[in-house]
Amino acid sequence: MAKKIVTLAGDGIGPEIMKAGLExxxxxxxxxxxxxxxxxxxxxxxxxxxxxxxxxEDTLNxxxxxxxxxxxxxxxxxxxxxTVRPEQxxxxxxxxxxxxxxxxxxxxxxxxxxxxxxxxxIIEGVDFIMVRELTGGIYFGEHTLDDDKARDVNDxxxxxITRIMKIAFExxxxxxxxxxxxxxxxxxATSKLWRRVADQVALxxxxxTLEHQLVDSCAMLMITDPSRFDVIVTENLxxxxxxxxxxxxxxxxxxxxxxxxxxxGPSMYEPIHGSAPDIAGLGIANPVSMIxxxxxxxxxxxNLSEAAQxxxxxxxxTFENGIFTKDLGGQATTKEMTQAIISNL
Ligand code: NAD
Ligand code: IPM
Ligand code: MN
Numbered sequence: 001m002a003k004k005i006v007t008l009a010g011d012g013i014g015p016e017i018m019k020a021g022l023e024x025x026x027x028x029x030x031x032x033x034x035x036x037x038x039x040x041x042x043x044x045x046x047x048x049x050x051x052x053x054x055x056x057e058d059t060l061n062x063x064x065x066x067x068x069x070x071x072x073x074x075x076x077x078x079x080x081x082x083t084v085r086p087e088q089x090x091x092x093x094x095x096x097x098x099x100x101x102x103x104x105x106x107x108x109x110x111x112x113x114x115x116x117x118x119x120x121x122i123i124e125g126v127d128f129i130m131v132r133e134l135t136g137g138i139y140f141g142e143h144t145l146d147d148d149k150a151r152d153v154n155d156x157x158x159x160x161i162t163r164i165m166k167i168a169f170e171x172x173x174x175x176x177x178x179x180x181x182x183x184x185x186x187x188x189a190t191s192k193l194w195r196r197v198a199d200q201v202a203l204x205x206x207x208x209t210l211e212h213q214l215v216d217s218c219a220m221l222m223i224t225d226p227s228r229f230d231v232i233v234t235e236n237l238x239x240x241x242x243x244x245x246x247x248x249x250x251x252x253x254x255x256x257x258x259x260x261x262x263x264x265g266p267s268m269y270e271p272i273h274g275s276a277p278d279i280a281g282l283g284i285a286n287p288v289s290m291i292x293x294x295x296x297x298x299x300x301x302x303n304l305s306e307a308a309q310x311x312x313x314x315x316x317x318t319f320e321n322g323i324f325t326k327d328l329g330g331q332a333t334t335k336e337m338t339q340a341i342i343s344n345l
Contacts, residue, residue, distance in 0.1 A: 257269065
């Protein structure tokens with residue numbers, strides 16, 4: 001039966017990179033005989049403009065009913081002071097679908113090493129996965145804003161920490177067998193619990209080494225010694241910040257994909273970056289983050305590692321051919337980059 005894929009193109013560069021991702025999806029599907037249907041839905045700013053709601057019920061229902069969801073990006077500065085914002089739709093979608101496990105791989109294609117702002121010897125051997133808790137923490141605690149004071153509540157319970165830890169340890173087991181758990185245990189109560197649960201879960205994984213890092217020193221190590229990491233696991237807010245920091249290693253946000261998983265329902269695949277309003281409509285956005293998100297979907301939702309590999313190899317070959325978008329110092333447009341990748345599939 002054809003797989004149902006819901007697409008949320010969203011705002012800014014979203015539609016431009018979604019188009020690229022869908023072209024690569026179509027070309028790969030044809031190669032391997034994968035049958036699917038696309039259901040494109042309104043989401044984010046575009047849904048606010050059309051329906052007054054960043055996550056219309058029809059979009060949510062389609063997402064819940066799907067086999068996988070592809071999201072490009074949402075958000076625009078025009079909503080900065082608005083009470084209804086595109087980001088609220090994204091947070092609600094993650095919560096409604098129970099997408100607690102956000103997987104953000106950081107791997108540097110050979111040809112990007114020389115483009116990194118960091119020295120080659122620092123970049124050598126970098127290959128880690130950020131496991132970000134995505135449905136808890138300060139993002140989802142109570143928020144109050146008055147004229148003279150404001151408050152954001154950070155909550156975590158043992159169950160929420162245990163399930164994300166298990167994902168991190170299971171992931172490490174298939175790779176370098178090392179988990180770095182990141183917290184602010186010297187100050188925060190939630191972090192004290194975080195560390196306690198990490199130690200507890202580690203007992204079930206004697207083959208995996210657990211190290212604890214405070215988030216401030218982790219931020220420093222990510223730039224001075226990034227190859228020391230294998231799997232990093234951390235709470236929602238720290239994971240948001242550290243994963244954008246990690247994009248400095250390959251030199252751009254434009255090559256960073258992600259997958260978000262729940263316990264039972266459909267998974268969602270999206271670049272880690274936003275709608276890049278500064279370059280929207282110029283046709284120069286790097287589509288690789290979206291294209292690699294499609295690769296992750298093949299592998300993690302449809303168990304088609306071969307399709308994922310075909311896409312990753314094509315991206316690598318395109319870089320080898322010296323084709324880069326502007327964010328990587330090249331001249332290729334979104335369209336040219338996408339066509340080059342398709343011809344290398
Ligand atoms: P951003 O990630 O959109 O952009 C940061 C910088 O990276 C910009 O200079 C941008 O041009 C560049 N960039 C990002 N993606 C790129 C790509 N594919 N190719 C080339 N360059 C790229 O962050 P921002 O500007 O802080 O946020 C813009 C909006 O996006 C905000 O409304 C924010 O809330 C939203 N946002 C959405 C998501 C999402 O949809 N998942 C993620 C992050 C931010
Ligand atoms: C991300 C984004 C989102 C987040 C925003 C848009 C709410 O920055 O996916 O990393 O903070 O989770
Ligand atoms: Mn972010």
